[in-house]
Amino acid sequence: MKPTRLPGLVLALAASVLLGACSILGAAGDSERGTVYAPTPGIQADPAWPRVGWQLSVNPPTAARTVDTFRIAARPVPGELQVYGGASWARAPSDMVEDAILRTLEDSGHVPRVARRGSGIAPDYRLLLDLRRFEADYAGGRVPAATIELHAKLLHAREQGIVAARTFTVAEPATATDVASVVEAYTRALEALSRDVAGWTLAEGDAHARGAGD
DSSP: OOEEGGGGHHHHHHHHHTTTSSSSSSOOSSHHHOOEEOHHHHHHHTTTSOOOOEEEEOOOOOEOTSOOEEEEEEEEEEEEEEEEEEEESSOOOHHHHHHHHHHHHHHHSSEEEEEESSSOEEEEEEEEEEEEEEEEEOOOOOOEEEEEEEEEEEETTTEEEEEEEEEEEEEEOOOOSSHHHHHHHHHHHHHHHHHHHHHHHHHHHHHHHHHHHH
């Protein structure tokens, strides 16, 4: 299925349309609401990750409205954003990213307690996230890659200082151009991203805690 162009790339206007219940394709009938996709990434911890003794809270990712949309976005060429007709996400991209990272850390068994911000724990570290891209990028090719770009900051809660910062970019090629194949690529991308971010968070926090004598 080919993505549908956002005319003129008026992204400020597109943001409000993308987040609405109606289709941007003109007619907003049931056929345009179509299939709702819910990627279910698997959780794979690395045994080599350090085991830490501190607590962590994960902030909900911030994201631009054109990124954090229920429509499945595609970028056929640089500077042009489109969406797949008749398809949408069951959850916002920021929610999917937060959940994948949180579950990876929780299920790893390498951190005694990790929770979302506001859960009531007194964290030693806070993970701050900024979701910058969540799109199927063709990058001049015939088949797109599910592309996620996320900037992460690890903050020491007591000192309120940034321990480490890094931008993660994952691009998982789809096996075909149909929406189902693109969604499968997003599942793999979420798995890779969550592993990268979880491993980095544990390693950087462990190094800081050891250096501080915690």
